Structures are given as structure tokens and as C-alpha cells.
Amino acid sequence: MVLRTLFPHPIIQGPTAGGQNTPAQIAAVSNAGALGSLACSLLTPDAMRSQVEQIRSLTARPFALNFFVQTIPQVDPAELEQARLLLRPVLDVLGWDELPLPAKWCEEFSAQFETLLELRPAVASFTFNILGAEQVARLRAAGIVVVGTITTVAEALAWQEVGADAVIASGVESGGHRGTFLGRQEDATLSSFDLLAAVVAAVNIPVVSAGGIMDGADIKRALDLGAVAVQMGTAFLVVDESAITPAYKARLLAPDRPATRLTRSFSGRYARGLENRFMSLMAPVEAQVPAYPIQNALTGAIRAEAGKRGDTELMSLWCGTGVARARPMPAARLVATLLAEIAAA
Numbered sequence: 001m002v003l004r005t006l007f008p009h010p011i012i013q014g015p016t017a018g019g020q021n022t023p024a025q026i027a028a029v030s031n032a033g034a035l036g037s038l039a040c041s042l043l044t045p046d047a048m049r050s051q052v053e054q055i056r057s058l059t060a061r062p063f064a065l066n067f068f069v070q071t072i073p074q075v076d077p078a079e080l081e082q083a084r085l086l087l088r089p090v091l092d093v094l095g096w097d098e099l100p101l102p103a104k105w106c107e108e109f110s111a112q113f114e115t116l117l118e119l120r121p122a123v124a125s126f127t128f129n130i131l132g133a134e135q136v137a138r139l140r141a142a143g144i145v146v147v148g149t150i151t152t153v154a155e156a157l158a159w160q161e162v163g164a165d166a167v168i169a170s171g172v173e174s175g176g177h178r179g180t181f182l183g184r185q186e187d188a189t190l191s192s193f194d195l196l197a198a199v200v201a202a203v204n205i206p207v208v209s210a211g212g213i214m215d216g217a218d219i220k221r222a223l224d225l226g227a228v229a230v231q232m233g234t235a236f237l238v239v240d241e242s243a244i245t246p247a248y249k250a251r252l253l254a255p256d257r258p259a260t261r262l263t264r265s266f267s268g269r270y271a272r273g274l275e276n277r278f279m280s281l282m283a284p285v286e287a288q289v290p291a292y293p294i295q296n297a298l299t300g301a302i303r304a305e306a307g308k309r310g311d312t313e314l315m316s317l318w319c320g321t322g323v324a325r326a327r328p329m330p331a332a333r334l335v336a337t338l339l340a341e342i343a344a345a
């Protein structure tokens, strides 16, 4: 199945792990003729089943399920102790003596993968690593279109090699985590349109452009450069159906918002979000925090507490460089607005 034959408009609502994606949001996007996506990285197989059931009760149209390709890490107790010490300045601000340990480091990807095969969405997208050719073949045999997220030309070629149907080329402007899996994350610095042009020239599978795409003129430019569609995360994070917390949303939309920056302090993998106190407190030790998913799991309790307190200085405020152009409105109206802007561009 060819990705772009599944939905009429060249727009994919980017998956946003962290609980913002809702069945209502995904269904509204897909019902409007774009492609909704559900971030599954933090979901158990049962939670995946229940969310997909809800989406299917709201739309008969195609949608995507999205995953972090990851393995549960072996954690060295000395490394763990060191990581907890590095978070001390943040604990002091919270007024905590101890950092509670997480119940698990991450979900079991192999179990999510089997559940994905059982649920058979039209599209599955992946980030943080690559699947093996056999896994891709199993998904395709089940009728699932396989899409890999890439941040370099080498990664696009690697996904093409294992049989992916398409790639999402995520430029450095993108909100949330960088998907880099070959080489150093710090070296995957191409902007969305430079990456798009380079990837389109290098591969013979369809390319979706992501990062900093906020309006119809941006979409038109991506299509002119050879993209088959765009993936927009920040733009759909602030739609009415998103479950983003009120404090996070207000911070993203405030005209005096700080700049965005890439940091690995929250999760151990570089991700883009608004600068805040957590980032500045951790900046001196950013290079020393353990890799994803260990740091992500360790800071989970801090981020949850900050969420409860509505304290935007200690939670992750993931968004892309285009956040100043994000427009809160119902998801279907955003899709219609983007289509009108593409036509006018």
C-alpha cells in the first residue's frame, strides 16, 4: 500500500508521546482527510488496545500508531546512584529529600510490536532506532504501511534498505526528541528543508517532511521540494482535542515565551523544548546524565510532580522552533485552514 493513497490531504498529525494524543484528536484529524497518529511508546499493550478501540469508534478512516524502537536497559547501580546525585539541584527546588525510583525503565517494545500486528492500523511509524528487515516484512504482510523517522541521509538509506514504505525526515527545528540512530545525535543538525532535499535526492521511497512546519505556505514549500506530505507536531499539540496540560499550553502560547533549545537533561536523548529552570539547573551536567530511557524514567516523577503543581519551570515543554506560529483551534479547523493556505500559497 502506498502511504499517500490512504488519506487525501498531505498532512500528518505528528504523534506526541506524553499523553497529549487523544482518540478525539486523532479521529478529528483523520476525519478531516489528514492522517492522525497515536504515540504508543508509553502505552502498555492493553492501553494500546483500548485507545485504538476508541479511535475506531470515532473514525473509519486510516490512522497511524507510532513507536520508540528500544530495549529495556540493564542499569548499573553505580550509574544509577550518580544519576540521582546529578538531579540533586532539581530535588532541592522541589523540596524533596529523595528521588523515587521508577517502576519500570520503559515499555517492552517486542510486546508492543506484537500488539501492533494484532491491531493492524493502516500505518505504523517508528523512531529512535530501526527495525530489522524481517520485522518490516511482517508488518507489510499484515497490510501495515511502515514509516521510519530519520534525521540524516544515511538513516533514510538504512530504512529504505530494510524495506520501509516511506521515511519522515525530521529536521533540527522539530519539537520533541531527535530520532537519530546512526552516529552522534549532535551531528544530525540539518534543517528540515535541507534534509528533505538531500533525502529526496538519495532515496527512491516517499519522503515526509517534519520540523518547523506551521502553515500552508510551509507545506507548499515542502511539497515543492519533493515531500509527499508533512508531519506537524507542535501545530497539533495545541488543538482543542489535545490533552496537553493547561499550564504547558499557556506557556507555549504566551507571547513572552523563552527560546527553544535542544537538551538531553530530561531524558538522556536530545529533544527540543522551551528553556526553563530545569534545563538551566542541569546544563552543567547535561553531558553526564544516563542515556534514554534511564534518565527519562528517573525524571518521570519530577515531571509528574511539576505537572500536578502546574510548575512549567520543572516540566519538559517540548515544542519546535515554529511554536510562535502555533494556533489553538479545533483540529478539523486547523486542517481546513492549512488546506486553504496551501491553495493560496
Ligand SMILES: Cc1cc2nc3c(=O)[nH]c(=O)nc-3n(C[C@H](O)[C@H](O)[C@H](O)COP(=O)(O)O)c2cc1C
Pocket (backbone or CB within 6 Å): 013, 014, 015, 016, 017, 018, 039, 040, 041, 066, 067, 125, 126, 127, 149, 170, 173, 174, 175, 176, 177, 210, 211, 212, 213, 231, 232, 233, 234, 235, 237, 318, 319, 320, 321, 322
Ligand atoms: C510533545 C512532543 C512529543 C513528541 N513525541 C513523539 C513521539 O512519541 N514519536 C515521534 O515519532 N515523534 C514525536 N514527536 C515529534 C512529532 O511527531 C513531529 O515529528 C515533530 O513535532 C515535528 O516538528 P514540529 O514540532 O516543528 O512540527 C513529538 C513532538 C512533540 C512536540
